[in-house]
Amino acid sequence: MDSHVRLVLRKSGEIAGTFRTRSLEAIAGTGNTETTHREFSCLYQLDVANAYFNPRLSHERLRVARQVKENECVLDMFAGVGPYSILIAKTHKGCEVHSIDINPDAFRYLKYNIMLNRVADRVIPLFGDARQLVEKDLRGRANRVIMNLPSDSSRFLEVALQALKEQGGVIHYYAFASRKDSVLEITKDVRSIIERHGRVVRSFPFSEIIKEVAPNRVQVAMDVLVG
Numbered sequence: 001m002d003s004h005v006r007l008v009l010r011k012s013g014e015i016a017g018t019f020r021t022r023s024l025e026a027i028a029g030t031g032n033t034e035t036t037h038r039e040f041s042c043l044y045q046l047d048v049a050n051a052y053f054n055p056r057l058s059h060e061r062l063r064v065a066r067q068v069k070e071n072e073c074v075l076d077m078f079a080g081v082g083p084y085s086i087l088i089a090k091t092h093k094g095c096e097v098h099s100i101d102i103n104p105d106a107f108r109y110l111k112y113n114i115m116l117n118r119v120a121d122r123v124i125p126l127f128g129d130a131r132q133l134v135e136k137d138l139r140g141r142a143n144r145v146i147m148n149l150p151s152d153s154s155r156f157l158e159v160a161l162q163a164l165k166e167q168g169g170v171i172h173y174y175a176f177a178s179r180k181d182s183v184l185e186i187t188k189d190v191r192s193i194i195e196r197h198g199r200v201v202r203s204f205p206f207s208e209i210i211k212e213v214a215p216n217r218v219q220v221a222m223d224v225l226v227g
Contacts, residue, residue, distance in 0.1 A: 018102060039083065041090055044113050046081045051106035053081055057148075060210050060221060061087050064172050067223070068144060070094040075142040075163045077130045077156065078149040081109040082123070089119035097123045098138060100130045130156060134163045143169040150174040150219050157193050161226065168202070168227040179216040183207050186220055200227040 033049040039058050046053050065087045068074060071094045076085045079099035089097050099114075101107045107127045114123045126133050145160040147153045153175055160171050177186060184207075191201045207222035 040087060042083070042086050042113075042117050044081050044083060044086070044109070045116065046109045046113075047105060051081050051103060051109055053083065056211055057083075063206075064088075064146065065091050067170070068092050068095055072096075072143040073141050073165075074098070075134075075138060075145045075160075076100065077134075077145060077147050077160065077163075079110055079125075080106050080148075082113045082125075084146050084148065085110075085123050086113055086117045086119055089122040090117060093122065095122060098126060098141070099123055100126045100128070100133055102127070102129055131159050134159050138163050140165055144172070145169070146172045148172075148174050150176045154189070154193060157190070158197050161194060161197050161199050164199075164226060168199070168225070171224040171226060173222050173224055175220050175222075176213060177209075177218055177220050179212075179218055183209065183220055183222075187222060190222065190224060194224070194226060201225070202227045 034045070034047045037044045037046065037053065037055060039055070040062060044053065061084050064084060068088050068091070070092055072092070074085070074088055074095055074097045076097060076099045079085050079101045082099060085097045085099040088095060099110060101110055104127070107125065111125050114120050114125060139162050142163045143165060145163050147156060147160055149156065153173055157173070164171070173190060175186060187204050187207050194201050202225040205223045205225060207220070209218045210221045211219050213219050
């Protein structure tokens with residue numbers, strides 16, 4: 001084993017549950033499952049056994065962060081340990097990011113990482129259920145909403161729409177799909193849900209498969225411009 005590697009883990013289950021965790025099996029090395037990950041200009045401390053994090057989404061996070069405009073209000077509905085929120089805040093000093101997570105372990109690391117990356121003046125961590133928090137404090141506040149919950153995003157689209165400003169904004173939407181599914185059909189389903197809630201889809205500037213998650217199963221990302 002490489003001298004820089006302390007512990008090697010193997011996935012022994014799928015990401016599941018409200019807290020988005022998975023079972024892991026140690027196959028080499030010793031010690032706990034806490035680590036620090038460096039990505040672009042950011043550092044993230046986390047426990048890989050107790051908080052969701054996917055390093056394979058690094059370029060997707062950068063793609064989204066590059067779209068943010070100065071002075072935007074961004075809602076990161078399922079922030080985890082903060083990789084979207086913190087990258088956005090570090091690259092756009094005039095923005096305001098509201099970062100929600102319901103997993104207490106992930107939320108603890110989110111707060112730590114906000115301080116570690118010196119973005120406490122731009123990132124507001126919020127613990128709890130996104131639906132309840134938007135209803136209570138965030139209705140009509142956001143220019144942009146990030147929905148990195150591909151297993152269940154369709155159930156929360158209504159919440160994202162409530163968070164958007166009245167004049168509209170952008171939703172970054174993620175979903176799992178079969179390799180055989182048409183991305184176009186998925187966009188039609190998203191459009192249908194949004195229009196059912198009284199909002200208008202102006203366009204889908206981006207809609208693509210961004211990674212494979214299992215044999216014949218993929219993750220789709222789309223940017224939805226909502227009026």
